[in-house]
Amino acid sequence: MLIFNAVLISVIVMVVLSLLRVNVIFAILLAALTGGIAAGMGLTETVEVLVSGMGGQANTALSYILLGMFAVMIGLSGITSILVNKMLLAFEGKRKFLVFTIAGIASLSQNVIPVHIAFxxxxxxxxxxxFDKMKLDRRAVAAALTFGLKTPYMMVPLGFGLIFQGIIQEEMIANGMEIALKEVTLSMLLPGAGMFIGLFIAVFITYRKDRVSKKAANLHTLDLEIGKSLEENKEIIHWNVQHTMTVIAILSALSIQLWTESLVLGALAGIIIMFLTRVVPFNEGDRVVNEGIGMLGMIAFVMLIASGYATVLQETGAVDELVEKTTALTGDSHFIVAVVMLAVGLVITMGIGSSFGTIPILAALYVPICLAVGLSPMATAALIGTAGALGDAGSPASDSTLGPTAGLNADGRHHHIWETCVPTFLHYNIPLFIFGIIAAMVL
Incomplete structure (x- = not known):
């Protein structure tokens, strides 16, 4: 029976534990063990597969750690105080404008300056x-950040969008359905429109009221100008050589990342420049490392364990079984095919946490079905792309949620599950699901 599928059981366990405020690392570990045992792998074998698969995100994890250190050093330079002062003047009384500006900056990080979550x-x-001074609900900011991390790669064939849409095209062709990249782009415009609706609902309706995040008990706040009052932040801070060298370090980190296509090398270059130019003294190295790991170390470990979890799900063979059993129930109805495909995509991506990683799995199993029921290549591309993107927002293991939490929880006052995952799941997966079905019916 479908209800006993190992992937389905595992994802349900992860979601339930996360909603019960169990730490996301424990939730993923227990979900992985549950999935392995449910598939008959055995406890020891499941752990071995989990550990062996953790290397799949080693580069990303190291990138996050180095980015955390680089962010601490930028904070120590004092340039962040200047930024806050400028933002205070520019956005005072303009909460919605600030949120949409953040969404715009996040969008640029996917194509124009493809740094993904590094910013x-x-x-x-x-x-x-x-945010606290303006009484801006941080959940609106989380929604804006996730919007910017997802929508561009879905709709725009540049940067990460070119990679995402290129994978859809290549996998569809590999499975016997010809389609041009331009058609993939056009097919994703309608599902992408659902993302805009989700953002507008979050900003203008759900999170429009005043809200200040509660302080965590016994919290050690990072010294990144966060804990300072706005009165202190409003002090006049003059531009100096340190600030100039900080800007050079940031631009160098960006340039090297784009040149080498390595976030690790980019972040490391920025750190070295900050040390060599004495913006941050060498004797502050321990502080930089400790606070950098404190900021993004948790995210790095989650990514490592999530990679192992994805490996467990794939090794069980239960992903193929889930798709086969569900698609056997669809018949020839385009509507039912679309609903089932998107539902399965949601479950798989919630577990694996990567929209890019689920496309090859979905395409191999869905293209034959779409051919059999007579869906057009563009409708098929819309379903595959939407099914892959579903769950990326809302998954506890996705960088589209881990990234926003890393920034918003820097002072320990933002909950990953209830204030990032749940809001982004509701505001983006629901419209994506609806618009994905519409795309399948009209394209």
Missing amino acids: IPILIPPLLSL
Whole structure:
């Protein structure tokens, strides 16, 4: 029976534990063990597969750690205080404009300046005091960040969007359905429109009221200008050589990342420049490491364990079984096919946490079904792309939620599950699901 599928059981366990405020690391570990045992792998074998698969995100995890250190160093330079002062003047009384500006900056990080989540630990922590001063609901900011991390790669064939849409095209062709990249782009415009609706609902309706995040008990706040009052932040801070060298370090980190296509090398270059130019003294190295790991170390470990969890799900063979059993129930109805495909995509992506990683799995199993029921290549591309993107927002293991939390929780006052995952799941997966079905019916 479908209800006994190992992937389905595992994802349900992860979601339930996360909603019960069990730490996301424990939730993923227990979900992985549950999935392995449910598939008959055995406890020891499941752990071995989990550990062996953790290396799949080693590069990403190291990138996050180095980015955390780089963000701490930027904070120590004092340039963040200047940023906060400017933002105070520019956005005072303009909460919605600030949220949409953040969404715009996040969008640029996917194509124009493809740094993905690298900008979040640098931009967001210094603004937390501003959010509290404006009584801006951080859940609206989380929604804006996730919007910017997802929508561009879905709709725009540049940067990460070119990679995402290119995978859809290549996998569809590999499975016997010809389609041009331009058609993939056009097919994703309608599902992408659902993302805009989700953002507008979050900003103008759900999170429009005043809200200040509660302080965590016995919290050690990172010294990144976050804990300072706005009165202190409003002090006149003059531009100096340290600030200039900080800007050079940031631009160098960005340039090297784009040149080498390595976030690790980019972040490391920025750190070295900050040390060599004495913006941050060498004797502050221990502080930089400790606070950098404190900021993004948790996210790095989650990514490692999530990679192992994805490996467990794939090794069980239960993903193929889940798709086969559900698609056997669809018949020839385009509507039912669309609903089932998107539902399965949601479950798989919630577990694996990567929209890019689920496309090859979905395409191999869905293209034959779409051919059999007579769905057009563009309708098929819309379903595969939407099914892959579903769950990326809302998954506890996705960088589209981990990234925003890393910035918004820098002062320990933002909950990953209830204030990032749940809001983004509701505001984006629901409209994505609806618009994905519409795309399948009209394209």
